[in-house]
Amino acid sequence: MVRKQGRPKAGQEALTQEKILRAALALVDRDGVERLSMRRLASELDVDPMAIYHHVASKQALLSGIVDLVFAELQVRPEDGATWQQQIEAFAHAYRRLAMAHPNLVLHLITDAEAGAGAALMANELLYRALAAAALSPQMVVRAGDLIVDFLNGYVLGESTGRLGQPGERGEMLAQLDQQPAGSFPTLRRVFATLRNTDALANFDVELAIVLAGIEVLANRNGAALPE
Amino acid sequence: MVRKQGRPKAGQEALTQEKILRAALALVDRDGVERLSMRRLASELDVDPMAIYHHVASKQALLSGIVDLVFAELQVRPEDGATWQQQIEAFAHAYRRLAMAHPNLVLHLITDAEAGAGAALMANELLYRALAAAALSPQMVVRAGDLIVDFLNGYVLGESTGRLGQPGERGEMLAQLDQQPAGSFPTLRRVFATLRNTDALANFDVELAIVLAGIEVLANRNGAALPE
DNA sequence: ACCTGAACACCGTTCAAGT
DNA sequence: ACCTGAACACCGTTCAAGT
Numbered sequence: 305m306v307r308k309q310g311r312p313k314a315g316q317e318a319l320t321q322e323k324i325l326r327a328a329l330a331l332v333d334r335d336g337v338e339r340l341s342m343r344r345l346a347s348e349l350d351v352d353p354m355a356i357y358h359h360v361a362s363k364q365a366l367l368s369g370i371v372d373l374v375f376a377e378l379q380v381r382p383e384d385g386a387t388w389q390q391q392i393e394a395f396a397h398a399y400r401r402l403a404m405a406h407p408n409l410v411l412h413l414i415t416d417a418e419a420g421a422g423a424a425l426m427a428n429e430l431l432y433r434a435l436a437a438a439a440l441s442p443q444m445v446v447r448a449g450d451l452i453v454d455f456l457n458g459y460v461l462g463e464s465t466g467r468l469g470q471p472g473e474r475g476e477m478l479a480q481l482d483q484q485p486a487g488s489f490p491t492l493r494r495v496f497a498t499l500r501n502t503d504a505l506a507n508f509d510v511e512l513a514i515v516l517a518g519i520e521v522l523a524n525r526n527g528a529a530l531p532e
Numbered sequence: 533m534v535r536k537q538g539r540p541k542a543g544q545e546a547l548t549q550e551k552i553l554r555a556a557l558a559l560v561d562r563d564g565v566e567r568l569s570m571r572r573l574a575s576e577l578d579v580d581p582m583a584i585y586h587h588v589a590s591k592q593a594l595l596s597g598i599v600d601l602v603f604a605e606l607q608v609r610p611e612d613g614a615t616w617q618q619q620i621e622a623f624a625h626a627y628r629r630l631a632m633a634h635p636n637l638v639l640h641l642i643t644d645a646e647a648g649a650g651a652a653l654m655a656n657e658l659l660y661r662a663l664a665a666a667a668l669s670p671q672m673v674v675r676a677g678d679l680i681v682d683f684l685n686g687y688v689l690g691e692s693t694g695r696l697g698q699p700g701e702r703g704e705m706l707a708q709l710d711q712q713p714a715g716s717f718p719t720l721r722r723v724f725a726t727l728r729n730t731d732a733l734a735n736f737d738v739e740l741a742i743v744l745a746g747i748e749v750l751a752n753r754n755g756a757a758l759p760e
Numbered sequence: 761a762c763c764t765g766a767a768c769a770c771c772g773t774t775c776a777a778g779t
Numbered sequence: 780a781c782c783t784g785a786a787c788a789c790c791g792t793t794c795a796a797g798t
Contacts, residue, residue, distance in 0.1 A: 342773085353783095354773085354784080355781075355782050357772095358782075411643070415689070422708070425705070425708055425717060429717045432723050442722075442726040447738045451742050451743070453690075458683055458685035461685060461686070462682060462685065480653055481653065484653070489654075489657045491660040491661040491664055498670040511675055511682065513746075514749075514750055515743065515746055516746070517749040518747075518749070519742055519746075521742075521749060522742055522745065580764050581765095581791090582765080582793090
C-alpha cells in the first residue's frame, strides 16, 4: 500500500495520459460511467488521486478523452463498387458496432459533441459522399445526413439502455399494458396480439431500410444534384 | 434561517411530493440536472435536506418523478379527418415541443425508460393507430413506430445539446473543418461551400418527411395489413 | 407523522510540500 | 517534472432524536 513519492525511476513505468484514458475506459466498460471517479481510477492505477491531474485537466476532460479514444476506432473502409445505399449501411453498421462495444459510454459518445469532433468530420465526409452519390442537392445532403445521424443516435441509445430487453420480449411495455383496464389502448393490444412470441430480429436493418427508402424518394423527386 | 421542528401546524403549508417535484423541475429547468442536489432542493424549499426523504425515496426516484411530471403534459388531440401522415406529424411536433420546453431534462426524458412508461403507452397507442391506418403489417407497425421514436429521440437530443447552435451556422463543424489541411474532406467542403450563409430552417419537418416517405414506400410494398 | 441534525462514506479540485 | 497528502466545499443517505 505504500507508494514511492516523486518522479518514478527509470525502469518503473511512468503514468501517461494514454494509460490513464485506457484505464478509465476499462473502468467505464466494466462498471459504468457513474462509477468512474478520479479516486477510484487512481486506486486502479495504484497512484495518488491527484497524480492524474498532471495528465488530464479535469474529470470532464477525462471523459472527453475517452470519447475521443473510442471514436478513433471508427473506421469504415469505403468499398469502391458499392451503391450509395451500401455505403450508408456500412457506415451505420460500423457506428452501431462501435457504440455497442461500449454500451456504458453511449450517452457520452452521443452527447459530448466537441469530443469526437474529429471523428464526426470523418463520419460526415463518408456520409455526405454517399448521399452526394444519390444525386441529392447540398441542402438535402445535409438534411439526409442529419436524419441518419439522428436515427443512429436514437437507435443506439435505445439499444444501450435496453429498450427491448431480449429478443421477442417487449418487456416493460407488455407488463404495463397488462395492468391497464381492458379496452384501453386498443391498437397496442391488436398489434402486440399478433406479435407475442414473434421473434425480434434485424430491427436495425429494417429501420435503416425505411430511412434509405425515404431518401431515395427524395432523390428521385429532386433535380439539383451536387456539382462535381 | 431558524426553522420549526416537527410536524407543521395547521395554517403552515406542509411539504408534499407534488411540491417537491415541482420545485425540483424548476431547479432543473433553471440550472440543469447536474446542479440538482437534495441539499440544494431542500434549501430552495426552506427545509432540512432530510425532510425530502419522507416524500421521495431517493434522488433516482426524484428524477423519475420529474420525468413523469413532464410526460404527463404530452397531449396530442387526435384529429378525426387527418391522414396517417398528419397524425404522426402532430405527435412528432407535440413530442418535440415537450422536449424543448425542458431542454435540461431531455437526456433523462429519453433515457429513463421506466419513468414515463405510462406516457410511453399512450404515445405508442397514438403512433400505432396512425401506422395501422397506413395499412402496415403488425411487424411493420412496430418497426416503423420504433424508427419514429428513435428519430425523435435522436433529434431532440441533438437539438437540446445545441448540435447546431443558431440558424445558419454549423459552428463547431465549420471551425474544425477550417483547421484541416486543404484537400481533406472534399465532399464536406463541397456541400458546405454551397451552403454557407444559407438559412437553416425547418430541418425537423424535412427529416420527418423523409421518414414518412420511407414508411409510405413500405406500406405500398406490403400487403398484410392489420386485421380490424 | 413529520421534520431535524449529526454522522458516514463518498465526491472533484486546490495547493503546498516532498523528491 | 512528477507525485503526494492534507484540506475545502461539496455530495446521497442512514439513523437516532426531537415535537
